[in-house]
Amino acid sequence: MKIAVIGTGYVGLVTGTCFAETGNDVVCVDIDTTKVQKLSNGQITIYEPGLEKLFLRNLKEERLRFTTDLEDGIKEAQIIFLALPTPPGEDGSADLKYILGVSDQLGKILKDYKVIVDKSTVPVGTAEKVHAAIKKNCKGEFDVVSNPEFLREGVAVDDFMKPDRVVIGTSSDRARKIMNDLYLPFVRQGNPIIFMDERSAELTKYAANSFLATKITFMNEVAQLCERLGADVDMVRRGIGSDERIGKRFLFPGIGYGGSCFPKDVQALVKSSQEVSYDFRILNAVMDVNEKQKLHLMPKVKKYFKDNLKGKHFALWGLAFKPNTDDIREAPALYMIDALLKEGATVAVFDPEAMNNVKQLIGDKVTYSESQYDALENADALIIATEWNEFRTPNFLKIVTSLKNKVIFDGRNLFDIAAIRELGFYYESIGRAPANPTK
């Protein structure tokens, strides 16, 4: 099939590459000239495990190409995916200016029948708005389909190639058949393509993200209780997660959920609810708890240093909002950095992939280290914000020799309490008793 993908960010690039990988001809369109130039020259623009290999192979096979010219990009396509940003507007609702702007342009250039697919996360009713925006200028035939994307960053290729399910919202039989043919290679292992109406598909995406954010937040509140009641959240997590009705996944407490999706999508669903006079109370609580959770380590840090962080120097491991990505959107680490700097401390950071993005955002407010161990030089304590694998079994001897004090604040519960106690560290984590608290 011939496919166009408009927007070549995390979702667009993965979508375009994976469709090319199953033999389709894909043209990706983006307004960012530098990005299109780099991609056309075989230079990948995001870090996503496994993506570069597929990207290069399909570029070489000429099943994947990039352009800034929308008309050229879509002219042969039977299906046009919109993988455009839907950032929060001033009031927290999803801003549809990119989606509706491109829809408006499409209306002026569509000639023969095409399926326009909302891949972006968009509020209920957007398919109708896209339809109206295209229809305004268009005499040709087209259908608008909602096909929300559920991939996670860091495992995006796997999630896309082997999805738990594909959700397709359409009331057109013609579009349904085309979408079914396109996705068949991805669901051969038995996971379903679930067809529904457009509105239900749009809501499914927000409900999924909000449910997962609620699950994490619930565990973060359980962790708060554990700290106050002398229980261990890891034990409680295992105890409840083995009940199949609850499930083992997404029960890991930490310094809050971040990323480009959960924070904005929970907020957008609350806003959509308000617009139909419904107060989605549980989600208001989720947002409130998560805001506070991002700084959950701060009182512990301040308490250890007797409420005076002025002149203290910290090593911070992990900047990306989660491991295996360079994405720092709404990363809890950034909130920690901000809070530490406000207290008069200095920070040396290390992240395997996200340092350039942080440099672009906050420049020389922190120092950037060559390795996780360089960051420790002369630091008063180590803070861990992201659970990259290389932080899980570090060389503790190097940590001991570089740090001024044997002190670790761990926002992702990486270490075994008994082992770290043996090593003599003062160690604070989430929902577990501190190790060596008297030091």
Ligand SMILES: NC(=O)c1ccc[n+]([C@@H]2O[C@H](COP(=O)([O-])OP(=O)(O)OC[C@H]3O[C@@H](n4cnc5c(N)ncnc54)[C@H](O)[C@@H]3O)[C@@H](O)[C@H]2O)c1
């Ligand atoms: N990032 C994820 O993991 C993820 C997963 C599922 C769904 N989503 C949703 O998918 C959508 C896209 O997210 P993303 O993370 O890929 O965004 P992104 O910011 O990484 O990429 C968006 C791309 O669109 C381009 N763009 C903007 N205006 C354009 C225009 N007029 N024409 C062509 N290109 C244009 C930008 O230059 C950018 O390259 C959002 O709605 C998001 O909520 C994201």
Ligand SMILES: O=c1ccn([C@@H]2O[C@H](COP(=O)(O)OP(=O)(O)O[C@H]3O[C@H](CO)[C@@H](O)[C@H](O)[C@H]3O)[C@@H](O)[C@H]2O)c(=O)[nH]1
């Ligand atoms: O047990 C857990 C699991 C995750 N997180 C945090 O939750 C955030 C989001 O993690 P994850 O969901 O793995 O990453 P995303 O790439 O943001 O993916 C989410 O958002 C995407 C965009 O909508 C959806 O497509 C995915 O299905 C959905 O999982 C991160 O800050 C994680 O640290 C936890 O704190 N505890």
